[in-house]
Amino acid sequence: MLLTLRCRLLSPQLSKMFRSLPHPQKSHPSSLTFGASISQQPNCPYASAAKGQRPAALSESTKFVRTVLFVPPGVNPDDVTDDMILPGSNIVLGPYAGEAKVKDVDFVKSSNRPKDCPKDDRPEFAMLGRSNVGKSSLINFLVRKKEVALTSKRPGKTQLINHFLVNKSWYIVDLPGYGFANAPESARMDWSSFTKGYFLNRETLVSVLLLIDASVPPQKIDLDCANWLGRNNISMTFVFTKCDKMKGGKGRRPDENIRNFLELMKENYRQHPPWIMTSSITGLGRDELLLHMSQLRNYWDSEETN
Numbered sequence: 001m002l003l004t005l006r007c008r009l010l011s012p013q014l015s016k017m018f019r020s021l022p023h024p025q026k027s028h029p030s031s032l033t034f035g036a037s038i039s040q041q042p043n044c045p046y047a048s049a050a051k052g053q054r055p056a057a058l059s060e061s062t063k064f065v066r067t068v069l070f071v072p073p074g075v076n077p078d079d080v081t082d083d084m085i086l087p088g089s090n091i092v093l094g095p096y097a098g099e100a101k102v103k104d105v106d107f108v109k110s111s112n113r114p115k116d117c118p119k120d121d122r123p124e125f126a127m128l129g130r131s132n133v134g135k136s137s138l139i140n141f142l143v144r145k146k147e148v149a150l151t152s153k154r155p156g157k158t159q160l161i162n163h164f165l166v167n168k169s170w171y172i173v174d175l176p177g178y179g180f181a182n183a184p185e186s187a188r189m190d191w192s193s194f195t196k197g198y199f200l201n202r203e204t205l206v207s208v209l210l211l212i213d214a215s216v217p218p219q220k221i222d223l224d225c226a227n228w229l230g231r232n233n234i235s236m237t238f239v240f241t242k243c244d245k246m247k248g249g250k251g252r253r254p255d256e257n258i259r260n261f262l263e264l265m266k267e268n269y270r271q272h273p274p275w276i277m278t279s280s281i282t283g284l285g286r287d288e289l290l291l292h293m294s295q296l297r298n299y300w301d302s303e304e305t306n
Contacts, residue, residue, distance in 0.1 A: 070274035072096060073299055086288040088243075089276035093291060096298040100290040103167050105143040110160040114198040117173075118163055123300050124171035124204050125293055128195070129211030130221065131177030134241040134280060138211060139164070139172055141280035142290065161198060170297055171204075179221045199234050206300045207235040207293075214254035214277065215245040218261040227268055235296070238265075238275035239289065244282045 065077045069085065072094040084092050111117045129135050143166065162174040175195055199205065208229055212222050229236045238261075243254045252260075254277075262272060274292065278285035 067271050070272065072295055086276065086292065088278075088285050089274070089288060089292070090272055091237075091274045091276060091288070091292050094295055096302070097291050097295040098298050100287065100294045101167075102143045102290070105145055105167075105172075106165045108163040108165050108171070110162050112160060113194075114161065114201055117161055117198070117202065118171070121204055122165070122170055123206045123297050124163070124173050124202075125206055125296075126173040126175050126198070126202075126208045127211065128175045128208055128225070129177060129241075130179045130213065130219065133177065133211040133213045135174065135177060135211055137280040138239065138241060138278065139174060141278075141283075141286060142172070170206075178225065179219075196228070199229070200232065205234075207237055207296050209239045209289075210236050211239050211241050212258075212261060213242055214240040214257050215242040217252060217257055218264055222261075223264055226265065226273075230268065230273075236273055237292065237296075238273060239285075240275065240277045242279065243277045243284055244279040 062078065065071065065080050069077075069080065069090050069092055071077045071080060071092045074096055075084075075092055075094040080092055084094075086093055108118060127135050127139060143164070159176050161176075164172045164174065166172055175198065178195070199208065210222075210226055210229065213219075226236065226238070240254070240258050240261075243258075245254065258275075258277065262275070265272065276285050276289050276292065278289060
């Protein structure tokens with residue numbers, strides 16, 4: 001039953017976005033492919049009917065699962081239960097989830113150009129976000145190793161493509177932040193030609209982890225970046241950072257900012273991409289994000305070997 005879904009989605013405050021729903025009725029299964037823009041999927045991926053017949057109406061619960069949750073390959077949306085949903089996210093855990101522990105991590109190289117990146121065919125996850133979103137802190141938080149990625153008080157410090165090898169089997173890629181204003185003029189780069197070139201040509205890219213600062217209201221530059229990734233069929237997960245913070249004690253709560261961001265994304269996405277709440281201070285979302293990455297990675301591996 002999905003009756004307790006609100007308790008597992010996010011914080012108690014953000015769970016108010018959702019209402020209790022009855023158990024889903026059976027209908028034709030649909031699939032969500034990684035790396036596909038939801039707005040470009042067929043209008044009715046799950047509905048089929050004989051000529052002259054109208055498709056059967058979907059139950060409210062089925063609509064909820066199909067439009068709000070991220071259902072990975074290997075999972076029938078009609079079989080989703082509340083205990084399959086990772087806390088603090090809209091992500092359903094499927095059969096491809098596996099080993100998620102980080103045992104070791106090594107810096108491999110920094111690259112000036114996408115074509116200079118490692119060419120060993122290992123899968124990789126690219127970290128992207130505004131320059132002060134907490135990207136380096138999140139990387140250090142995930143691998144539980146201080147100063148793996150340089151943490152700086154000066155936005156725009158990361159100006160190269162940095163590859164970190166995890167468990168000698170997959171990469172975390174630290175990309176230059178966008179929207180920074182304090183980097184020296186000589187170091188400012190054309191994000192559209194540098195970072196976008198990486199996204200469009202990197203065959204080993206499993207998914208982009210697009211970091212969004214939950215302590216501030218939605219930013220146009222983040223929305224534009226997300227929409228560009230979607231239009232180009234690049235797989236992404238929204239990773240909300242700083243979910244423990246509230247600017248100056250006077251701003252909106254992180255859960256309100258997240259809700260507003262997701263509402264804006266609905267204008268271009270018929271289904272929400274996967275998203276998850278994190279905090280490098282409290283530890284929120286670490287294990288869940290690594291589990292999500294494991295199922296994306298294992299699915300990618302299975303497709304590569306077939």
